[in-house]
Amino acid sequence: MSTPGHTTLITTPTFARHSADPWTLLAEGGAGPVRPREDGALPHDEVLRWMAGADALVAGMDAVTAEVMDAAPKLKVIAKHGVGTDTIDLVAGRDRGIPVVCAPGSNSRAVAEYTFGLVLDAARRISASHAAVTEGGWPKLFGPEPHGRTIGVVGFGRIGRLVAGYARAFGMRVLAHDPYVPDDAVTAAQAEPATLLAHADVVTLHLPPAAEPLLNAARLQAMKPGAILVNAARGDLVDETAPAAALHSGHLSAAALDAFTAEPLPESHVLRTAPRLTLTSHMAACTPQANRAMGLMVAEDVLRVLAGEPPHHPAG
Known part of the structure; x- marks a missing residue:
């Protein structure tokens, strides 16, 4: 599967934290992952600035609103690095024809x-x-x-x-x-x-x-x-x-x-x-195994959507 020339914006610091495999999958699939910050979630104003060049977004707990989507004219897919998609405006995504994927069962x-x-x-x-x-x-x-x-x-x-x-x-x-x-x-x-x-x-x-x-x-x-x-x-x-x-x-x-x-x-x-x-600090899902599985699931679906194929794990 190849999606040459695409950029995937990573706004969560936990993506590929315990395994390079999800990052490598995106990179080798031509969906060039970019993470502006390694030490924490990307602030909202920086998200809006970086979205301009994003074909795909991998988000964590940050809010993905209609405003965020509208800041990304090339955006083709949103991936929740997790299971619950309550932080993503699914209706706004549907209205704009942007599929949302997640990683059910990974954690x-x-x-x-x-x-x-x-x-x-x-x-x-x-x-x-x-x-x-x-x-x-x-x-x-x-x-x-x-x-x-x-x-x-x-x-x-x-x-x-x-x-x-x-x-x-x-x-x-x-x-x-x-x-x-x-x-x-x-x-x-x-x-x-x-x-x-x-x-x-x-x-x-x-x-x-x-x-x-x-x-x-x-x-x-x-x-x-x-x-x-x-x-x-x-x-x-x-x-x-x-x-x-x-x-x-x-x-x-x-x-x-x-x-x-x-x-x-x-x-x-x-x-x-x-x-x-x-x-405890909302850490129930924090295992290396879950982190790797979650990252691989969303990376694969990002590549599928960018290649014009249906995702395995659509949200909503």
Whole structure:
């Protein structure tokens, strides 16, 4: 496959970070990758300036708006270096005849493994012990064993099903809820379709972005007293003041969050002072394997579109 004379603008620093293969694929395919900054996402004003010469765009968490598209008269394809395309104006892309591609499934195992790590950390207080020991303490922190407990998986796609499998390996009962997955498919995956908030010892979220928070104060109060909340999906799934209040009151025994409505987390954010809470920097997908797979998937689809072929992984 050859697309001579094309330029691919890379605005995310994580593309090809752990493997040169995606970069090489674009270069050898004639889609000359250009990354103006290696140390961080490209600022919006610089994006607009560089878009003028771009035939393809590989973006990370930066917003790809109609304004960005209109700054690129040669733009033929937009690739999300990731799975969720909520940062890209898909309607604007369709209106301009610019296909958008992404990398579904490329980070599913990474996120699922990390999610279960958060479950273990929240239950057994691993990071809390680490913090205490580094400050000179030597606490014996008690927490429940997952075995025999019930986990509620909200969102039963690729990641949710992998999390369910890890939970079963730990001897947990698995309840699942997903409005888009039939009950028989949930049962076939060895989980129980259920309204789960009142019954789960652990609730973990694996849904795409929501127009309004899925878990607000009322729904958190409907959770089983002493339950654990884990969110390694999207920050806007949770009204962040609600888990902070539930942790302070003791209604939640612990929580672990890897995604937030504002990132980086603001210095004065209410979650920073909540007890029994693990906060991480939206890094569930950060494995070398996922990074390589994600890069190769979007690079291949960029080349396909530039060569006049349909992409394997269109968004929307």
